[in-house]
Amino acid sequence: MKITLTVNGAEHALDVEPRRLLADVLRDDLRLTGTHLGCEHGICGACTVLMDGEAVRACLVLAVQCDGSSVRTVEGLTGPDGEPHPLQRAFSAEHALQCGFCTPGFLMAAAGALEADPDLADNPEAIAAVVGSNICRCTGYEPIRRAITRAAQEQRETTV
Structure with missing residues (x-):
């Protein structure tokens, strides 16, 4: 399925399988490896990202559910000049x-x-x-x- 999502301010058009997790798309397709996979059951919280401003477990969200959404990962916390949040x-x-x-x-x-x-x-x-x-x-x-x-x-x- 074709989806479009904005990650850390950059828009991405992707072709993903319907069962593909947001965590996998972030890590494997977009190379944003700051989103860690721990339990892969939504319990540990290591994969938490902000989707449209709300904290979500990226290991529980299908990438297709993010179509049209804005996602912010830990890589997106730093300021424009690289200053820490x-x-x-x-x-x-x-x-x-x-x-x-x-x-x-x-x-x-x-x-x-x-x-x-x-x-x-x-x-x-x-x-x-x-x-x-x-x-x-x-x-x-x-x-x-x-x-x-x-x-x-x-x-x-x-x-x-």
Whole structure:
């Protein structure tokens, strides 16, 4: 099937099999390997991307379901001049990554939450929900929570 999707601001016309997953199209066809495949059952969250602004598991979404959609991957977080996103800076500063396998999924889930709620820094329950949506086997969740809180505070300070 022929589909068109915009990934990280670039439009792509693709011919995909109806059963092909978005994660496979991103990784294999578009060479965007930051979207990691962990469990391939939607549980771990390593494959989280934003589709039309909503966090989705790329291992559960068929590519044909994305026709006409806008998809943002972890590669799309950096600014136009290559500057890191506030979440990327905060994850580094708070030591919220270790092996890094889960990091893209956490970054994208948090990016979606930050975009949806500019006051996320004031909502520890919402931050806990973001952190609880993905699995990390290395760092524990406290540094990840601190990183998301830090990025939310930084975002609020720069938009005021």
